[in-house]
Amino acid sequence: MTDSSSETYELAPDIARFYQGKSLQGQPPSLWTLVLSQVTTWIFARSLMNAAVLGFFYGIAGTLAYGMYYFSFITGAHIVDSLRFKHGFNNIQTFMQVKFGATGEHLYNAVIGFRLVSEVFSNLLVFGFITTLFVGFNENYLILIIAVATLIYSSIGGLHTALKTDVAQALLTIFAIIVLAVAMFAHPLFSFNAIISSSNSADNKGWILMIVAFIQIWSYPAHDPVMTDRGFLADRATTKKSFYYAAPISMACILLFGLLGVFAQLNNAGGVTEVTQTLNTLFSPAVMMLFSFALIISAISTLDSTYASAAKLIAIDMKLVKPTVKNGRLIMLGFLLAGLAFIATGSKDLFDAVAISGTASLFLAPVVFFSIWSSWEVKPWAIVVSFVSALMAGIIYMLENGGYIAVMAPVFGAEHKYVQLLVLCVIASMIGSAAFVLAHKRV
Numbered sequence: 461m462t463d464s465s466s467e468t469y470e471l472a473p474d475i476a477r478f479y480q481g482k483s484l485q486g487q488p489p490s491l492w493t494l495v496l497s498q499v500t501t502w503i504f505a506r507s508l509m510n511a512a513v514l515g516f517f518y519g520i521a522g523t524l525a526y527g528m529y530y531f532s533f534i535t536g537a538h539i540v541d542s543l544r545f546k547h548g549f550n551n552i553q554t555f556m557q558v559k560f561g562a563t564g565e566h567l568y569n570a571v572i573g574f575r576l577v578s579e580v581f582s583n584l585l586v587f588g589f590i591t592t593l594f595v596g597f598n599e600n601y602l603i604l605i606i607a608v609a610t611l612i613y614s615s616i617g618g619l620h621t622a623l624k625t626d627v628a629q630a631l632l633t634i635f636a637i638i639v640l641a642v643a644m645f646a647h648p649l650f651s652f653n654a655i656i657s658s659s660n661s662a663d664n665k666g667w668i669l670m671i672v673a674f675i676q677i678w679s680y681p682a683h684d685p686v687m688t689d690r691g692f693l694a695d696r697a698t699t700k701k702s703f704y705y706a707a708p709i710s711m712a713c714i715l716l717f718g719l720l721g722v723f724a725q726l727n728n729a730g731g732v733t734e735v736t737q738t739l740n741t742l743f744s745p746a747v748m749m750l751f752s753f754a755l756i757i758s759a760i761s762t763l764d765s766t767y768a769s770a771a772k773l774i775a776i777d778m779k780l781v782k783p784t785v786k787n788g789r790l791i792m793l794g795f796l797l798a799g800l801a802f803i804a805t806g807s808k809d810l811f812d813a814v815a816i817s818g819t820a821s822l823f824l825a826p827v828v829f830f831s832i833w834s835s836w837e838v839k840p841w842a843i844v845v846s847f848v849s850a851l852m853a854g855i856i857y858m859l860e861n862g863g864y865i866a867v868m869a870p871v872f873g874a875e876h877k878y879v880q881l882l883v884l885c886v887i888a889s890m891i892g893s894a895a896f897v898l899a900h901k902r903v
Contacts, residue, residue, distance in 0.1 A: 478618030478785050479772050481693050488694045489623050491701055497623050497765070498706035500630035501686045502530065503637075503713045504579075504762035505586035505755045511714045514666065515721030516735040519658030521666025523718030528673035529680065529818075530711040535828075536681030537703030540691030542832045544699075550692055552682060553777040559831055560843040567823070567847045569778055572685050575817050576773065579686070579766040580607075580799025583759040603803065606756075610763040611796050615789040619689070619768040629761035634713060636754035641716040643747045649727050658722050665878045672878065675885045676818040679828055683821035685769040686762070717754070767792040816854045819881070822888045823850035826896040842899035846892030853884035 476482045481489050489497070507526070514522030549555045557565040584603050614621060644650055659666055681687055691699055724738035740748055771788035774780050781787045823846040830836040859865045861877050868880040 474785060475783055477620040478788050479768075479776050479783055481619040481623045481690075481768075483620070488698075491694070491698050491705075493623055493627055494690055494694060494698065494702035495705045495709070496630035497626035498533065498687065498690055498702055499710045499713070500626045500633060500758065500761040501690075501765045502533075502706070502710045503633060503717075503758055504583055505759035506579075506582040506762075507714060508717045508755055508758055509586050511718030512721035512724075512735050514669070515718040516725045516738070517721075518664055518666030518669070519722055519725065520655055520719075521659035521664050521670065523666075523715055523722060525666050525669035525673055526718060527711050527715045528670050529677060530707060530714060531674075532677045532681045532684075532687070533703045533707035533710070535678055536684075536687055536691065537700055539682055539828055539832060540688055540703070541696065541700060544692065545696055546835075547832070551777050552688065555832070556827075556843075559827075559838075560840045563840060564843045567843060568683075569773070571683050571820055571823070571847075572773065574820070575683055576685065576766055576770045576795060577798045577802065578817055579762060580795055581802035583762050583766075584799060585803055586755055586759055603800075606760065607763075607796055607800065610760055611767065611792055614764040614767040615792055618771060618785070618788055619765075622764040622768045625764060626761055629757050633754055633757050633761070634709075636750050636757070637713050637716050639750055640720060640747065640754065643743060643750075644720060644723050647723070647742065649742070650723060651726070654726050655719060655722050658726060665876050668876070668878045668882055672818075672882050672885055675882075675889060676821065679821045679823075679825040680818055682824040682828055683817070685773060686765045689769050689772060720751070767795065770795040816858055819854040819857060819885060819888065820850050822853070822885060823847040823892055825889055826892045829893070830896045830900070836896070837901040838896050839899040839901065842892075842895040845895035849891035849895075850888045853888040857881055857884050 474484070476486065477484060511523055511526045514526050516522075518525070543549050543552065543555055547555060549558075553565050553568060556568045584607055613625070617624075690702065693699070694702070720739060721735045724735050724742065727742055728738045736751075739751065743751075771791045774791045775783040775787055781791070823843070826846055827843070830838065856865070856867070857877075857880060860868050860880055868874040868883065872880075872883050874880040874883050
């Protein structure tokens, strides 16, 4: 296929800087700028807290389960490479429109729009929680301060600014995580054998969650515009390397941070149910301030990249407004307000945002396997079936976990929420794949 349906026009230097991350001289970002940007946008505050919390409740299995999601860099590299150099597209939206019509494109945009709003919501929520815990100021004021401050500097240069600040933020976050890991390893109560054997039970639900993550990593990158946007900025070799290098670096960081949660549970003498409260009893105030610092920096780094991707989504990919710097800034403000609105609802379950988003992304799994990698031509109705099945799986999981319905246990015998999530992911994947097989246009 040619790239006639992709974005081929040249943007003015200031516009290309804002939406495509180029320098004013038109140069794309370098390899290590892309690597560190990918790293910091995936070891963000929500991910760090999720890894620690899962380690706290499920031992090493919980931390490894969350680490499984970081294989998304490998699958993401192949998704982007196929889109660009096999099919000739410069974004996923155009591919969806050509293959599945306007309906396919609209469904895709709806999912990633929700994904971007959830990123704003969850990272602001972590910031408010952690600073309230250690600093003691009003949570709402702190959320507003960081939200506005990040918006201001993000709006100056868009994606170019996000990429540049990502480098410094990644280095600071990696340094903080290394120091925290050293403090943990040097602690007199630390036992490597205890860490390894922390999930010996056969019914540990962390292992179930690892299977869920394995199912989701094939489609997860396709619904994360913060990751995939960085796959369309540089040449083929640089792009591939950026994904491959980011994978082990970010995975190592998330696993090290997750071990803090495992360590906390192993030494939770008082029966505390919060990982941060337990760590407070194990480490000095200086170490805990560094823990807080890592979360704050990672939250900020993800917010600016999310704003930039939101602006690109609306102005470049969806073409709803003219791609100007002013419009990009207004879009950023709109997504910030949407994220704050979610916070106002009172929802504070961080992993549920990942689980629901990841489950909804499963509608893209047959797109990846059959349309992108296998070059199948399928009838457009298949994408609707795949979308509805994945969306219903996410909604059922949310309602079950919230206590609004109880159908998974009587129908499937699934009592624990992660067993329920696994069942729903398998069903959604099977329905979507079956739809694509039936809709395959055989020539």
